[in-house]
Amino acid sequence: MTAEAAPMTTAERTPLVEMRNINVAFGGVHAVRDVTIDLYEGEVIGLVGGNGAGKSTLMRVLSGAHPADSGEIRISGETRTISNPRDARELAIETIYQTLALADNVDAPANMFLGRELTTRWGTLDESAMEDATRKVMGRLNPNFTRFTQPVKSLSGGQRQAVAIARAVYFNAKILIMDEPTAALGPMETAQVRNLIRQLKTEGIGIFLISHDIHDVFDLSDRISVMYHGRVVDTVNKGSITPDDVLGMIILGKKPGDVTQEEVAQLELRG
Amino acid sequence: MANVADAAPGQVGARSRPSIRSMLAATEIDLRLFGMLLALALILFIFNVASGGTLFQPTNMVTLSVQASGIAIIATGMVLVIVSRNIDLSVGSLVGIIAMVYALLMTNWLPNILGLGADVPFRWAIALAIGIAIGAGFGALQGFIIAYVGVPSFIVTLGGLLSIRGLVWYLSNGAAVSGLDPDFQLLGGGAQGSLGGTATWIVAAVGCVAIVGLLMYNRGRRRRYGFPLRPLWAEVLLGVVGCVAVLGVAAFANANLWPRGLADRFAAAHNIPVPPGGYQIATGFPYPIMLVIGVTLVMAWLATRRRFGRYVYAYGGNPDAADLAGINTRWTILKTYVLMGVLCAIAAAIAAARLNGSTLDVGQSYELYVIAAAVVGGTSFAGGVGTIPGAVIGAFVMQSLAYGLSFIGVDSPGQNVVAGVVLILAVGFDAWNRRRTS
Numbered sequence: 195m196t197a198e199a200a201p202m203t204t205a206e207r208t209p210l211v212e213m214r215n216i217n218v219a220f221g222g223v224h225a226v227r228d229v230t231i232d233l234y235e236g237e238v239i240g241l242v243g244g245n246g247a248g249k250s251t252l253m254r255v256l257s258g259a260h261p262a263d264s265g266e267i268r269i270s271g272e273t274r275t276i277s278n279p280r281d282a283r284e285l286a287i288e289t290i291y292q293t294l295a296l297a298d299n300v301d302a303p304a305n306m307f308l309g310r311e312l313t314t315r316w317g318t319l320d321e322s323a324m325e326d327a328t329r330k331v332m333g334r335l336n337p338n339f340t341r342f343t344q345p346v347k348s349l350s351g352g353q354r355q356a357v358a359i360a361r362a363v364y365f366n367a368k369i370l371i372m373d374e375p376t377a378a379l380g381p382m383e384t385a386q387v388r389n390l391i392r393q394l395k396t397e398g399i400g401i402f403l404i405s406h407d408i409h410d411v412f413d414l415s416d417r418i419s420v421m422y423h424g425r426v427v428d429t430v431n432k433g434s435i436t437p438d439d440v441l442g443m444i445i446l447g448k449k450p451g452d453v454t455q456e457e458v459a460q461l462e463l464r465g
Numbered sequence: 466m467a468n469v470a471d472a473a474p475g476q477v478g479a480r481s482r483p484s485i486r487s488m489l490a491a492t493e494i495d496l497r498l499f500g501m502l503l504a505l506a507l508i509l510f511i512f513n514v515a516s517g518g519t520l521f522q523p524t525n526m527v528t529l530s531v532q533a534s535g536i537a538i539i540a541t542g543m544v545l546v547i548v549s550r551n552i553d554l555s556v557g558s559l560v561g562i563i564a565m566v567y568a569l570l571m572t573n574w575l576p577n578i579l580g581l582g583a584d585v586p587f588r589w590a591i592a593l594a595i596g597i598a599i600g601a602g603f604g605a606l607q608g609f610i611i612a613y614v615g616v617p618s619f620i621v622t623l624g625g626l627l628s629i630r631g632l633v634w635y636l637s638n639g640a641a642v643s644g645l646d647p648d649f650q651l652l653g654g655g656a657q658g659s660l661g662g663t664a665t666w667i668v669a670a671v672g673c674v675a676i677v678g679l680l681m682y683n684r685g686r687r688r689r690y691g692f693p694l695r696p697l698w699a700e701v702l703l704g705v706v707g708c709v710a711v712l713g714v715a716a717f718a719n720a721n722l723w724p725r726g727l728a729d730r731f732a733a734a735h736n737i738p739v740p741p742g743g744y745q746i747a748t749g750f751p752y753p754i755m756l757v758i759g760v761t762l763v764m765a766w767l768a769t770r771r772r773f774g775r776y777v778y779a780y781g782g783n784p785d786a787a788d789l790a791g792i793n794t795r796w797t798i799l800k801t802y803v804l805m806g807v808l809c810a811i812a813a814a815i816a817a818a819r820l821n822g823s824t825l826d827v828g829q830s831y832e833l834y835v836i837a838a839a840v841v842g843g844t845s846f847a848g849g850v851g852t853i854p855g856a857v858i859g860a861f862v863m864q865s866l867a868y869g870l871s872f873i874g875v876d877s878p879g880q881n882v883v884a885g886v887v888l889i890l891a892v893g894f895d896a897w898n899r900r901r902t903s
Contacts, residue, residue, distance in 0.1 A: 259789055280791035295789045299782035299849035300775070308779055309790035311772050318770040322686045329692075345782075 208271040210235050210400040211256065211369055216265035218251050225251040226262070227424040233369065233400040238391065239429075240415030241404045243444055247421040249404045253371045256402070257289040258282035269369075283310070288362035289371040294354055294378070298347035302339075303328040305346055306361045331360045335390065352383030359390060370394060373404045388414060408437050422447030492699040497843050501858045505865060512869030520872055523721035527751060531654040531819075533864035534753035535560070535812035539831065540838040540856040541764040542808040545774070545801045547839055548781040550848035551611060551618035553805050555625030556835055559603055560828030561633045563596045563813035568642035568823035570595060571649065589649035596810040603629065604806025608799035626832065633825055643822025653818030654751030656723040665749030669715035676707040718754075719747040753815045757857065760811065764804075765853040773800060781849035837884065838863055841891045863887075 209232040218226040226248045233239050241249045254260040256267065258279040267274055269285050276282050282289070289295075296305045303324040312320040312327070325342055332339045336356040346354055355375065362370055372391070376384040391401060391414050405411050411418060412432060419429040420443040427443045439450045446457055489496060513520040520526075539556050546553045570592045575581040581588060607625050611618045651658035660668065680700055687694055722728065723746040731737075732744040750758075768774035776797045780787040787794050812831075817823050842859025844851030866887060870880045 257789075258791075278791065279789050283791055289789070291789065295783065295786040297779035297782035297786045297849070300778055304775060304779070305786075308775075308786070309792045311775060313772070318766075319772065319775060322690050322692070325692065326690045 207234060209233060209268075210237075210270060212266075212268040212271075213252070213256065214266040214268070216252065216255055216262045216267075218248075218255060218260065218262055224424050226255070229265075229421075229424070229426050231419055231426060231429065233402060235368075235400055236395050236398045237417070238395055238401045238403055238415045240411035240418040240432075241402055241421065242406075242408070242411055242418060242440065243421035246423075247444075248424040249421050250373055252421070253289070253373060253402060253404060256282065256369075257287060257371055259289075280309075283365070286366060286368035287371065288365060288367035288369070289373070290355075290358045290362060290375055291373050294358055296346050296354060296357060299345050301341075301343050302332070302346055302349075302357045302360075303342060305357050306331070306364060308361075310365065327364060328360065331364045332356065335360055335363065336386070350383075351378040352380065352386065355379060355383065355387060359387070363394070367399060370399050370401045371404075372401060374406065375403070376405070376407065376410060408440060411440075412437055420444055488699075491696055492703055493695055494703070495852070498852065498855055498858065501842065501855060501862070505858055505862050508862060508865050508869065512865070512872060515869075515873045520869060523717055525868075525872070527654075527718065527721050527748065527754075529864055529868045530757075530861070531751050531753045531815075532868065533860050534654075534757045535815050536831065536834045536838055536864065537757050537857045537860035538760045538812045538815075539805070539808050539835045540842065540860045541760055541853045542801070542805040543835050543839040544842070544844050544851040544853055544856045545764075545768060545777050546618075546805060547836075547844045547846060548849060548851045549777045549798055549801055550781055550784070551798065551801070552622060552836070553607075553618065553802065554622040554832045555603070555607060555629060556805060556809050557828040557831035557833075558626050558629035558633070559600060559806060559809040560813040560816060560831050561823075561826065562603075562629050562636065563600055563810045564817040564820075564823040564827040565633050565636050565642065565825075566599060567592050567596055567649070567814060567817045568645065569636060571645050572642055572822075583646065588646050589652070592646075592649060593810070593814055596813060597807050600806030600808075600810035600813075601803050602806065604802040604804065604809075605799065608802030611802065612795040612798035637823075637825070639825065641822060641824040643820070645817060645821050649814070650818045650821055652752055652756070652814050653820075654753045654815075656727055656746075656748055658753075658818070659718075659748040659751045660755065661749050662719045662747030665715050665719055665747070668750060668755075669711050672711040673708040676711070677704050680704050715749070718749050718751075721748045722746060723748060756811060756815065760808065761853060761857050767804075768853050773797065777801060778849060783849075834860075834863060837888045841888060843895065845895075862891075 211231075211233040213229065213231050216226055216229045217224070225246075229248070229252055231239070231252070241253070243249050251260065255262045255265075256276065258276045258281050261277050267276055269287075274281075274285060276285070276287075279289075297308065300308075303321070306328050307324050312323045314320045328342060332342075336353065339353055339356060341349060341353070346357060349357070355378070359375075375391075376387050379387065388410070391403070395401060403411065403414060415432055417429055417431055418435065418440060420427040420440060422444070425447075427447055428449050435450075442448075442450060442453060442458075446453060448457075489499070509520065539560075543553060543556070571588065575585075575588055575591065576583065581591065603625070607618075607621050610616050610621045659665075680703060684694060684700060723731070725743050728744045728746050729739055731746065732739045737744060768777070776787060776792050776794070779790070779792065780794050780797060784794065787797075809828075813828065816827050820827065838860035839851065839856045840846070840859070841862055842852070842855035842857070844856060844859075863884060866883055867880045870883055871877075875883070
């Protein structure tokens with residue numbers, strides 16, 4: 195449905211996120227080169243590319259984990275500076291990291307509220323209020339979840355992922371960055387996360403979805419951005435491209451039209 | 466453990482004949498802590514038997530506790546340092562320099578520089594405040610170099626261990642300094658440096674009220690939110706056991722009496738007729754033990770009820786997660802070292818008070834005993850794991866071994882051999898136990 199609708203709406207509305215001419219270098223390695231990308235409300239952008247293509251680094255810029263060397267970020271049309279994770283959180287940008295940024299040794303409520311604890315009027319941690327909020331959010335996301343007072347290291351991959359997603363949901367994320375959200379999960383749990391992404395999308399949340407799984411990307415995204423050696427090769431509507439074209443872009447770093455016969459032959463040899 | 470708790474209600478067998486394990490689980494008490502307390506009791510019991518029943522005399526137990534107090538106080542801070550994946554080797558030297566500062570303040574600096582003669586009241590408090598400020602200052606300096614400059618804590622505090630110990634020599638030109646204010650000496654315990662019988666009972670009563678109040682408050686909160694509750698019998702059991710333990714310890718401390726001569730002199734000075742068996746005054750809790758109790762409560766509160774503690778544990782569990790959660794991790798680390806400095810100042814006050822002065826080697830090797838206490842008490846060098854009460858129990862375990870061994874005639878080198886072996890055994894057992902349960 196989005197194939198026809200997306201171009202029209204993108205022309206009319208202000209994007210939720212606009213990243214303009216972003217550059218990031220680590221020492222001599224230019225990890226992100228002059229990348230421009232935008233994201234609209236209720237839209238899922240699939241961000242794909244090989245290892246080291248710069249997807250995660252680009253998203254770390256948006257989440258405040260690694261500030262850009264140059265470039266501009268606009269949130270709902272206004273230029274913003276995001277120099278640390280707190281800045282990003284104030285702009286309702288939440289991130290679910292590939293490495294599941296959870297503290298293994300503390301429980302689910304502690305992780306959900308990490309850095310934003312609820313406190314009593316005496317300034318002490320309000321454990322009951324945090325547990326209550328966690329129970330409510332988890333009741334929506336994963337009703338089978340019962341281990342609210344045990345360290346999260348005793349949880350399964352799916353449960354841990356649910357904690358990470360609950361964090362984003364509870365704090366009313368408007369912009370959600372998901373870095374390989376299903377990489378560590380089994381088939382059932384993957385299906386749950388997919389449903390959740392669709393649900394969040396209908397609530398108007400804009401989502402950047404980094405994934406190696408082309409099926410995930412085609413299933414969930416509205417548009418797909420392909421990165422190659424730090425650059426965006428192209429951003430295309432899902433309906434106007436085939437998975438094979440996307441794979442070609444990931445491997446060769448060129449738009450389908452620019453690929454020579456020779457390169458296609460090489461690709462087929464590899465395949 | 467968790468599985469037992471989850472499975473027990475559903476199993477008919479477990480309900481009709483509940484195992485001790487499932488009953489313990491229902492009380493939700495920390496099994497590791499419980500085990501450590503059992504181990505401590507076992508150690509004391511064995512030495513009591515080996516010494517023909519004399520170790521359990523109140524006077525011996527009070528002495529043992531006072532000897533463990535300095536290590537126990539610093540160990541509560543070492544838990545937070547090790548939990549956040551650091552180490553502090555400088556605590557012994559910090560205790561040394563602050564103890565020397567106390568001695569010099571009272572004998573020289575307060576009267577000669579600040580014009581506060583021996584007749585000025587609260588000199589002990591002024592000295593303590595200055596000592597705490599110095600401790601916090603050294604802690605902040607080391608913490609800054611570790612957290613903001615990025616030099617490994619092992620190196621920074623090893624440097625601290627060497628250089629601060631050197632400064633002690635320069636402070637006193639290598640001399641021992643003695644002659645503290647009588648008020649200050651009370652911090653070291655002894656007959657007069659104790660609460661006395663009545664105050665000890667009052668403290669115990671307050672403790673009982675606090676235990677019952679806390680249990681009821683927590684249950685009320687959990688009920689208000691509709692969370693699962695502990696069975697009522699478990700709550701009552703915890704309350705009763707807690708109160709009996711507190712009152713029992715108080716009664717035991719009150720069975721410790723002032724030495725005969727001192728009590729008789731006190732009676733004579735206050736025109737009290739001395740009864741035939743001698744005048745009896747209960748010592749009750751010594752002040753150093755009150756300091757241990759106070760520090761333990763405050764540190765446990767910081768560790769479990771404040772954001773600071775939450776961040777220390779989260780950082781220890783996953784430093785990246787803490788950073789990405791927007792926590793100011795550097796500031797958190799710096800604060801753990803400031804806390805260590807403050808705790809060293811308190812321990813130094815006890816050490817100086819007991820010596821009635823200070824020498825060049827006060828606090829020597831404290832870092833090793835403190836780390837041993839924390840580790841025996843369940844703190845893991847992998848980070849993220851450890852409790853404040855555990856470290857205090859660990860300090861008492863190590864001191865009980867040393868005291869018990871000396872009681873049955875084992876010399877100091879022999880005590881060190883045993884302490885080292887026990888340290889390795891304790892951590893080895895812990896590692897084995899974790900592998901088995903996970």
